[in-house]
Amino acid sequence: MSRTEILETIDEAVQGVEDGSTVLVGGFGFAGMPFDLVDGLIRQGATDLTIVSNNAGNGDVGLAALLKAGRVRKVVCSFPRQSDSYVFDELYRAGRIELEIVPQGNLAERMRAAGAGIGAFYCPTAVGTPLAEGRETRTIDGRVHILEYPIRGDVALISAHRADTMGNLVYRKTARNFGPVMATAAATTIVQVGEVVPAGALDPEAVVTPGIYVDRVVRVEERRYTVQGAR
């Protein structure tokens, strides 16, 4: 992929997302959720989407708003059910959305595999559980492992703290979560940041996501995510 584009508006940043795309959406609850990009995707209009994210939306904003707008055919996630996941819950109970549950570690590692060109990997997570039914297994060193395939995105929407004009990213605290892994796993990685600084202004030793993984960066005015509080 060519060099990172630094764009002026959210609407430019989410251009070209096609109907039927698989979209990786960063965030763990509200921390690291790319609210502005998801709102942009709602305006952009792509539909019949498969969303890969840890949760299936909280409250009425971000991912929950995308679900509510009827744009999502399927959610691949580890933990949909929460005290404030009512948008998803209603769609699911009405049979209007598909759900694929993936253990959190597998979710992350399967995206990492996609980004690293790993064809598949074996892992003991979920052996003996309902999630293992019908799956290919192999015993390695006396322990049963399940074959896990990569999860690749057409698009990743993530949030980072700061980018430089090369597209290098740094994150902030636990808002990092899925961002660095999703950035590697999508054909087009789109990042919203609080600040864009000139090349050379980020400590090269502290860069978490190198710009090679980043296609588009857009600065957002203020972080709109709030504290979710205890469940």
Added chain:
Amino acid sequence: MSLTPDQLAAVVARDIPAGSYVNLGIGRPTKVADHLPDDSGIVLHTENGMLNMGPAATGDQIDPDLTNAGKVPVTELPGTSYFHHADSFAMMRGGHLDVCVLGAFQVSATGDLANWSTGAPDAIPAVGGAMDLAIGAKQVFVMMTLFDKQGQSKLVPECTYPLTGVACVSRIYTDVAVIDVGPDGATLRESFGITPDELRARLPVPLTIS
């Protein structure tokens, strides 16, 4: 007397070796943190991407970018580190965590764990990191009440709820007893407000008295 959740958390905290890397599950296990001695050198891991997690944040400390796995705002300690999700679960699955403490619906005498789904037809499944934690940590402790509201034992010969992991739990900490589980079945370590014979009479599994 049986133990209150707080007293039970103190018993679990007592048994975690100094210097351990520990993950405390959402809910009741979180309370264990309140009972770890300041000089224990225990480092708490939270699977959303942090080591050396500090106590819950209050007031001005609350930062939307800094939460635990339960999405509750927390704080840093000197020596905190942050990492992404694949690294966080590699720590777990790679066997680098010494102890994790989880809640459970049922545990079998051989250490099978059921803690993610009751299998109810209208339930929305949600597993989070439970299956990764169950197979990854060197030692898995479970905290739960020993009997449910109907008086049924949650320590069972075989779990009837969907499994989280097979033969992964090493010990259960309950309001009335601490019991080792595993290949040798259930072995009583301590009891609270109940005699070993009373326990044996109420449990559906053979209980060895250590």
